[in-house]
Amino acid sequence: MLTFAAILLLLAVLMAIRIPIAFAMGIAGFVGLSTQLGLRPALSVLERTFFDSSSSFILVAIPLFILMAELLTAGDVTRRAIVACQSWIGHVKGGLAMATVAASVILAALVGSSTASTAAMASSAFPEMRRHNYSDRLAAAVVSVGGTLAVVVPPSIVLVVYGVLTETSIGKLFIAGIIPGFLTAIGLAVVIKIIASTTDQAPKGAPFVLKTAISESRHVLPMLLLMVTVIGAIYGGIASPSEAAALGVMGALIIVLFQRSLHFAAFNRSVSGAIRATVMIVTIVACSAIFSNYLAFTRITQGLLEFVATTDLPREAIMAIIIVILLVMGMFMDQLAILSLAMPLAFPTAMALHYDPVWFGIVVTKTVEIGLLTPPLGLNAYVAAAQTRVPLGTIFRGILPFLAMEIVLLLILLCFPQITLLLPQLMQR
Numbered sequence: 001m002l003t004f005a006a007i008l009l010l011l012a013v014l015m016a017i018r019i020p021i022a023f024a025m026g027i028a029g030f031v032g033l034s035t036q037l038g039l040r041p042a043l044s045v046l047e048r049t050f051f052d053s054s055s056s057f058i059l060v061a062i063p064l065f066i067l068m069a070e071l072l073t074a075g076d077v078t079r080r081a082i083v084a085c086q087s088w089i090g091h092v093k094g095g096l097a098m099a100t101v102a103a104s105v106i107l108a109a110l111v112g113s114s115t116a117s118t119a120a121m122a123s124s125a126f127p128e129m130r131r132h133n134y135s136d137r138l139a140a141a142v143v144s145v146g147g148t149l150a151v152v153v154p155p156s157i158v159l160v161v162y163g164v165l166t167e168t169s170i171g172k173l174f175i176a177g178i179i180p181g182f183l184t185a186i187g188l189a190v191v192i193k194i195i196a197s198t199t200d201q202a203p204k205g206a207p208f209v210l211k212t213a214i215s216e217s218r219h220v221l222p223m224l225l226l227m228v229t230v231i232g233a234i235y236g237g238i239a240s241p242s243e244a245a246a247l248g249v250m251g252a253l254i255i256v257l258f259q260r261s262l263h264f265a266a267f268n269r270s271v272s273g274a275i276r277a278t279v280m281i282v283t284i285v286a287c288s289a290i291f292s293n294y295l296a297f298t299r300i301t302q303g304l305l306e307f308v309a310t311t312d313l314p315r316e317a318i319m320a321i322i323i324v325i326l327l328v329m330g331m332f333m334d335q336l337a338i339l340s341l342a343m344p345l346a347f348p349t350a351m352a353l354h355y356d357p358v359w360f361g362i363v364v365t366k367t368v369e370i371g372l373l374t375p376p377l378g379l380n381a382y383v384a385a386a387q388t389r390v391p392l393g394t395i396f397r398g399i400l401p402f403l404a405m406e407i408v409l410l411l412i413l414l415c416f417p418q419i420t421l422l423l424p425q426l427m428q429r
Contacts, residue, residue, distance in 0.1 A: 003032070003035055003036070003298075004032075004298055007028050007031060007032040007035075007294070008028075010027075010028050010031060011024055011025065011028040014027060014028065021284065021336075021337040021340065021341070022280070022283040022284040022286075022287040022288075022340070023283075023287065025284075025287045025288055025290065025291040025340060025341070026286070026287030026290050026291070028291060028294075029287070029290035029291035029292075029293065029294040030042060030046055030290060030294075032291075032294035032297075032298070033045055033046070033290075033293065033294050033297065036294065036297045036298065037297065045290075045293055046290060049286070049289050049290050049293050050286050050289070050290065052289070053285055053286045053288075053289035054282050054285065054286045056164060057242065059164060059282060059285070060242040060245070061155075061160055061170065061241045061242040061244075061245040062157060062160055062161075062278055062281055062282070063274050063275070063277075063278040064242065064245030064246055064248065064249050065155045065157065065160070065245045065248065066157065066273070066274040066277045066278060067249050067252075067270065067271065067274040068245065068248040068249045068251075068252045070269075070270035070271075070273045070274050071249070071252040071253055071256055071262065071267070071270050072223070072252050072255070072256065073120060073270075074256070074262055074266035074267065074269060074270045075252075075255070075256030075259065075261040075262040075266070076261045077219070077222075077223060077252075077255060077256060077259070077261065080216070080219035080220065081103050081106045081107065081219070081220050081223055082099070082100065082103040082107075082120075082121070082124045082125050082128075083124075083216050083219075084103075084213075084216040084217050084219060084220040085099040085100070085102040085103040085106070085220075086099040086100075086103075086125075086128060087209075087212050087213040087216040087217075088208075088213045088217075089102070091204060091207055091208040092204065093196045093197070093202060093203065093204050094192045094193055094195065094196030094197075094202035095204070096125075096128060096129050096132055096134065096202075097129065097134065097138060097139070097142045097192045097196070097202055098189045098192050098193070099125075100121060100125040100129070100142050100143065100146055101142065101146050101149075101185055101188045101189055101192070102185070103121070103125065103146075104117060104121060104146030104147065104149045104150075104185070105149055105153060105181070105182070105185050106220070106223060106224070106227070107120060107121070107149075107150065108149040108150040108152075108153035108156075108181065109153050109154065109155070109227040109231070114147045114148055114149075114150045114151050114158075114335070114369075114372055114379075114380060115147065115379060115380065115383050117146070117147040117149070117150040118143060118144060118146070118147025118148075118380045118383045118384055118387075119147075119383055119387055121142075121143040121146050121147060122140075122143045122383065122384050122387030122388050123387055125139075125142075125143060125146075126139050126140065126143050126384075126387070126388045129142070132203060132204075133203050134201065134202055134203070135200075135201040135202075135398075136388070136390045136394060137201065137390075137394050137395070137397060137398035138192075138195060138201040138202055138398055139388075139390075140384050140385070140388050140390040140394065140395045140398060141395055141398030141399045141402060142188075142192065142398075143384045143387075143388065144373060144378075144380040144381050144383075144384040144395060144398075144399055145188055145373060145380070145399060145402040145406075146188065147372075147380045147383070147384075148184075148369045148370075148372050148373060148380060148406075149181055149184060149185060151335065151365050151366075151368060151369040151372065152177045152180050152181045152184060152362065152365055152366060152369060153177055153178070153181035153182075154173075154174035154175070154177050154178065154181075154231055154234075155174060155230065155231075155241070155244075155245065155248070156174075156177060156365065157281065158335050158336070158339065158365050158368060159173045159174060159177060159361065159365055160241070161281060161284070161285065161336060161339055161340075162339055162343070162361045162364060162365060163361070164285055165285065165288060165339060165340065165343045165344075165347075166343055166347045166357060166361070168357045168358060168361055169358070170241040171234045171235075171240065171241050172358045172424040173358055173361050173362070174231065174234055174241065175231075175234065175235050175423045175424050176358050176359070176361070176362050176420050176421065176423060176424045177362055177365070178231070178423055179419055179420065179422065179423060180362055180366060180409070180413060180419070180420060183409060183412075183419075184369075184406070184409060187405045187406070187408075187409055188402060188405065190405070191401050191402050191405050194401075195401065219259070222255045222258075222259075223255070225251075226248060226251040226252065226255065229247065229248075229251060230244045230245075230247060230248045230251070231244075233247060235423075281336065284336050284337075284340050285340070287340070288339075288340035288341075288343075288344070291340075291344065292344040295344050295345070315353040315354075315355075318349065318353060319350070319353065319355070319414070322346050322349065322350070323363070323367055323410075323414070325342070325346075326338060326342060326346070326364065326367040326368065326371070327367055327370060327371065327374070329341070329342065329371065330367065330368060330370060330371015330372070330374055331371060331374045331375065331378075335365075335368040335369075335371065335372065335379075338368055338371065339364070339368070342364075343364075346364070347360070356417065356421060358420070358421065358424055359417045359420045359421055362413065362420045363410070363413055363414060363420075366406075366409070366410050366413060367410065369406070370403065370406050370407065370410065373399050373402070373403055373406070374403065375392075375396050378392075378396065378399075381395045381396055381399065
């Protein structure tokens with residue numbers, strides 16, 4: 001137990017001195033294996049673990065979904081989606097903010113990355129809201145919270161990583177994220193409507209012009225068709241997530257080439273960006289596997305499971321403790337770091353309590369989503385602040401009412417698992 005405490009301390013020190021979370025976990029796991037097994041056996045475990053975890057076929061979905069998002073962003077397709085949504089509902093009080101949420105849903109279904117979605121919104125939707133006299137506090141907050149939809153709405157990269165780490169069906173996770181994602185979007189719109197009705201932060205936008213709205217929607221239809229095709233292929237059992245991701249890349253390339261909005265330099269940047277993001281994620285997965293192997297050899301996981309089996313605490317209380325721990329971690333760490341650190345212990349615990357792995361995955365990603373908005377880290381708030389030049393304190397104050405809605409929705413998902421599991425259960429029939 002003293003050795004385990006020392007390894008945890010080493011991990012904390014490595015993270016404190018700004019060593020990337022992947023390398024910190026890999027180093028701590030290898031040192032732990034060396035003290036447990038000896039240097040030569042530890043090297044053997046390291047070699048096997050790194051190869052097995054990084055060569056998993058399902059990891060193919062990660063670079064493909066990222067490349068799809070990069071192509072659509074580079075081809076200016078995502079900005080056009082924002083403009084189209086604004087042309088339909090931007091005329092009502094708070095309409096531009098609601099249109100930003102609607103566009104965020106579309107972006108989430110095509111981008112899969114929260115920070116990328118937030119950056120796109122900050123550069124496209126925020127200037128438009130400011131031009132229509134929205135308060136910086138509300139506009140920047142909407143940009144920040146809208147980006148979090150990419151954490152739950154498929155094809156979420158966070159869901160892919162969770163599926164890889166826990167060996168849970170990524171297809172079922174994607175389908176399970178649809179209803180919680182849309183409930184989140186509806187909740188955000190309700191909060192915006194309340195703010196618009198009770199304050200002067202959200203005035204009316206430009207008058208509605210049907211001809212303009214129809215004209216702008218032409219650019220969105222191919223994106224919606226691509227979204228339905230990718231998700232529909234997974235839901236109908238026609239394609240695996242990796243095959244659907246390849247279909248998405250091909251569709252994205254056809255769209256941007258047909259619209260003549262992608263240049264060779266932008267294509268180059270898209271491929272480079274996808275490679276960099278993929279290397280980072282695969283490294284996190286592989287190093288997390290090394291740390292998980294160390295936990296297995298120390299029997300910490302087994303001890304925790306035995307405690308769960310013998311404790312008098314109700315399983316709801318244990319789940320509440322897990323959620324609180326994840327929320328606290330979200331205040332200081334990004335979503336992939338939380339998954340890689342917490343899942344080796346949290347997932348076996350949840351399975352020992354007989355919770356559904358798909359439901360638990362959505363609850364975890366929803367909790368991680370909340371972490372993207374909470375200080376002091378609040379990664380999405382930082383991205384929005386960097387893009388919009390709005391002070392962080394102003395953004396965090398604007399986020400507070402949305403944060404309250406997020407917590408209420410998390411409680412609803414915890415109390416009513418059938419909301420999450422409805423579509424995956426229909427998928428099995």
